[in-house]
Amino acid sequence: MKKIIHNIIILTSIFVTGIGLILMSAGIVYADDCFNINNESIDKNTNTRPFICFEHDIHNETAGIENCSECHHIYDEHEELVPDESSEGQPCSECHADSKNSNNTDIGLAAKYHKLCRDCHLSREKGPVVCGECHRK
Amino acid sequence: MHDYYSFFTGPFAWITFLVFIFGSGWRFYSIWQLAKKKDSAVFEYMNMKFALRSIAHWIIPFGSRSMQINPAMTVVTFMFHISLFITPLFVFGHVVLWKENFNISWFTLSNTVADLMTLIVIGSCLFFLWRRIKLADVRYLTTPMDFIILFIVAAPFVTGFWVYHQFPGFAVMTIIHIISGEIMLMAIPFTKLFHMFLFPFTRGYIGSEFGGVRMAKDW
Amino acid sequence: MTEAKSVTETKKTEDQGILKGLEQLTPEKIESVIQQVLSDETGARLKVYVETCVHCGMCSKGCHFFLSLNDPRYSPAGKVKQTLWEIMRKKGKVSPEFIKQAATIAYTQCNMCKRCAMYCPFGLDVAYVMSVMRRICHKLGVVPLYIQDTAHSHSVTMNQMWVKDDEWIDTLMWQEEEAQDAMENLRIPLDKEGADIFYSVIGPEPKFRAQLIFQAAVIMNAAGENWTMPSMPGWDNSDMCMFTGDYEMMERLKRRHFESALNLRAKRIVMGECGHAFRSVYDVGNRALGWRMPPIEVVHAIEYYNELFENNKIKIKKKFEQPVTLHDPCNISRGRGLHEMARNIVNATCENFIEMTPNREHNYCCSAGGGVINCGPPFKNARVESGKQKAKQLFAAKAKGAEVVIAPCHNCHGGLEDIIHHYGVEMELKFFGDIIYEILELPE
Known part of the structure; x- marks a missing residue:
């Protein structure tokens, strides 16, 4: 009996240590460098991959985008798009800041960002859509 | 590429959810009906206290003698099942998709943790594969379907690992990752993967029999 | 991890009850009897047991047949594979040859001790599955001769x-x-x-x-x-x-x-x-x-x-002196949790008690229970061979000094007697009744 209890204790501690080690490694942060989007709200974030350099002018030229409001949109208080007005110079987070989640990540802002790019790329059937195409290692 | 992405994250994803939810519901319902018709005694002997007592002993690592005499299997199987559930639910890349599509979000794992847990799942699948091939008693029980299930379970994790580390062809692999996850979900109601839902009932019943009638431990 | 040998050849059954029964079987009869048993007499329990098993092999170490013979055929799930698993897969379309093998397994290679249910993570009850197989065999008239004779006796004399x-x-x-x-x-x-x-x-x-x-x-x-x-x-x-x-x-x-x-x-x-x-x-x-x-x-x-x-209703002259060990019979320890009471009796009656391991609910079966010993001489050698693990356990208790095995069960007595004799364990077997009678102080 004593031996069994002893074994249980040893084996359980091995198990708990294993899980503990994994959880401890949660602190390791990936370095983020190439960021040319003004994004204070996610810079403490430990989860996202750095964004590849978004080459603004080349992108718009290739995509044939002339109207800034296609991306830098403005909605009125009825949540309707205001035509002919755009929001460049204004950080996305001014409107799209969401509650922070447990990792201090503004996941709502990230979600909005993803949708903006991906929805457009999917409708035009051009441009990156899967995670790794923008969030390069 | 864009077509596939749209299809497998759109209509096919909905089909997957429906198959998973209704398939599991149907499976439960049919077992329930059959039990009511043919095994009414089962309900008579089910006992919440003893069922929970048994389940508790079997979901705590090394809580049963069976686990104590199979330490390797116990460690691997617990790490495997925990990682199998935690990783897909809490990896950041998935939570952000929930946020995008349903505007709900929750706790996320750091990438390193998710990466390690993915490796645990893959490693565990290799261990299970090794057992199936190497141990004579397990090999004797193994059917081709058992290998297929192992493959179905490992696939989303192998492809996920591939995608996260951006090995060559990761863009296509992302689509395969999505499909493999959907296949796994859809397979649950129709394969032995359904054991995840039946566990509390089979364990609970034998626990009730042992506790209530046999007055003995079952761990 | 125990490395099991590969599957061995099956031995030929020479039991006249099984062989005679087979002569009357046709594939049609087999199918209709199986269909009847499966659809009328079983339900969700059997289905869930067979369908939930993930073929992990954890039950192997729960079975003394497997531990003794080291052959995958004898693991609890292995026995299900050779019986109900196949029958349910083929919806009853199995051959008389299959039934012969299945009957041999269900009647003589499982003691219905339910130890495996304590080793299966899902608590799947293989003894129940074996009892369904026996039910099918009974209805097909393929039952080992000797145990069928006792069943006949029951029906004629009620004993x-x-x-x-x-x-x-x-x-x-x-x-x-x-x-x-x-x-x-x-x-x-x-x-x-x-x-x-x-x-x-x-x-x-x-x-x-x-x-x-x-x-x-x-x-x-x-x-x-x-x-x-x-x-x-x-x-x-x-x-x-x-x-x-x-x-x-x-x-x-x-x-x-x-x-x-x-x-x-x-x-x-x-x-x-x-x-x-x-x-x-x-x-x-x-x-x-x-x-x-x-x-x-x-x-x-x-x-x-x-x-x-x-309640101090009886008195003893003096305690039993020879060192004893205790065999926990499946049906009253795993079946009714009487193992602690059994230890109370040992402590009240014996000087020197040596536990055999594993014990209580986890004790190894005597290999005789579940009607296996009642299948008689045609299966005796196989039964004693499957008691090898039990013999090892007895030897270990003997090495610690035990001289007498208390086995409060008739079947266990029969099985242990054969094991003790065959493996040369040289221990004495007793019921509690024997010991109490021997040391009892008779009132004036």
């Missing part, structure tokens, strides 16, 4: 051993007389109404081990019990029909037994040291008759003896 009504009474009177040498005025009261204890035994007691009745009578008298035994059929609590799959007959037997006690308005049934009989009265038979628990309190000898010591 297991073809004991005639007058022989039963005669035996009781004979044992009464013998016991009077030890204790003057000793009685074995027959058919006494309103007794506190209705004492029932198994068929083999009057047939081969009449001294056990004598001992029980002495203990009852020494304790000053108000007890009785029935003079008419219903006295036998054993039940081989439960093990052949003849549930109709099992119900008749259990009903007769309960009614014997209830007709005499007895307060409770006390049974001799038998495991399977206890299982049939306490667990299986009552359910078949629709009783959630037995309609009258059923007390196994261990519980009863424990009571005697706890």
Whole structure:
């Protein structure tokens, strides 16, 4: 009996240590460098991959985008798009800041960002859509 | 590429959810009906206290003698099942998709943790594969379907690992990752993967029999 | 991890009951009987057991057949694979040859001890699956000869051993007389109404081990019990029909037994040291008759003896001196949790107690239970071989000094006797009754 209890204790501690080690490694942060989007709200974030350099002018030229409001949109208080007005110079987070989640990540802002790019790329059937195409290692 | 992405994250994803939810519901319902018709005694002997007592002993690592005499299997199987559930639910890349599509979000794992847990799942699948091939008693029980299930379970994790580390062809692999996850979900109601839902009932019943009638431990 | 050998050749069955039964089978008959059993008599339980098994092999180490023979065929799930798994997959379209093998497995390679249910993470009850296989075989008429003979005896005489009504009474009177040498005025009261204890035994007691009745009578008298035994059929609590799959007959037997006690308005049934009989009265038979628990309190000898010591109803001269070890029979430890009471009795009666390991619910089976020993000589060698693990366990207890094995179950006695003899363990076997009788201080 004593031996069994002893074994249980040893084996359980091995198990708990294993899980503990994994959880401890949660602190390791990936370095983020190439960021040319003004994004204070996610810079403490430990989860996202750095964004590849978004080459603004080349992108718009290739995509044939002339109207800034296609991306830098403005909605009125009825949540309707205001035509002919755009929001460049204004950080996305001014409107799209969401509650922070447990990792201090503004996941709502990230979600909005993803949708903006991906929805457009999917409708035009051009441009990156899967995670790794923008969030390069 | 864009077509596939749209299809497998759109209509096919909905089909997957429906198959998973209704398939599991149907499976439960049919077992329930059959039990009511043919095994009414089962309900008579089910006992919440003893069922929970048994389940508790079997979901705590090394809580049963069976686990104590199979330490390797116990460690691997617990790490495997925990990682199998935690990783897909809490990896950041998935939570952000929930946020995008349903505007709900929750706790996320750091990438390193998710990466390690993915490796645990893959490693565990290799261990299970090794057992199936190497141990004579397990090999004797193994059917081709058992290998297929192992493959179905490992696939989303192998492809996920591939995608996260951006090995060559990761863009296509992302689509395969999505499909493999959907296949796994859809397979649950129709394969032995359904054991995840039946566990509390089979364990609970034998626990009730042992506790209530046999007055003995079952761990 | 135990490295099992690969699958070995199956031995040819030479059992005449199985072989004769097979001669009458056609694939059509097999299919229709299987369909009937599966659709009418089983349901979600069987389906869930067979479908939930993930083929992980954790049950292997739960089975003494596998541990002794190291052949994957003998792991609990391996036995399901060779029986119901295949039958359900083929929807009953199996050959007579398959049935022959399945019958051999279900009747002689599983003691229905349910130890594997404690090793399966899902608690799947392989003994139940084997009992379904036996039920199918019973309905197909493919049952090993010797156990079928006991089932026939049950149906003709309501006891297991073809004991005639007058022989039963005669035996009781004979044992009464013998016991009077030890204790003057000793009685074995027959058919006494309103007794506190209705004492029932198994068929083999009057047939081969009449001294056990004598001992029980002495203990009852020494304790000053108000007890009785029935003079008419219903006295036998054993039940081989439960093990052949003849549930109709099992119900008749259990009903007769309960009614014997209830007709005499007895307060409770006390049974001799038998495991399977206890299982049939306490667990299986009552359910078949629709009783959630037995309609009258059923007390196994261990519980009863424990009571005697706890209430100081009997006194002992001195403790039993030889070092003893205790074999926990499946049907009363795993089947009724009496193992702690058994230890209380050991401590009250013996000087020196050595545990065998594993013990209590985890004890290894004697290889004889579940009707396996009752399948008789054609399967004896195989049965003793499957007791190798038990022999190792006994040797280990012996190495620690144990000289006597207490086995409070008839089947266990039979099985352990063969194992002790075959492997040269050289230990003495005793019932609790033997020990208590030996050290009992008889009242003046």
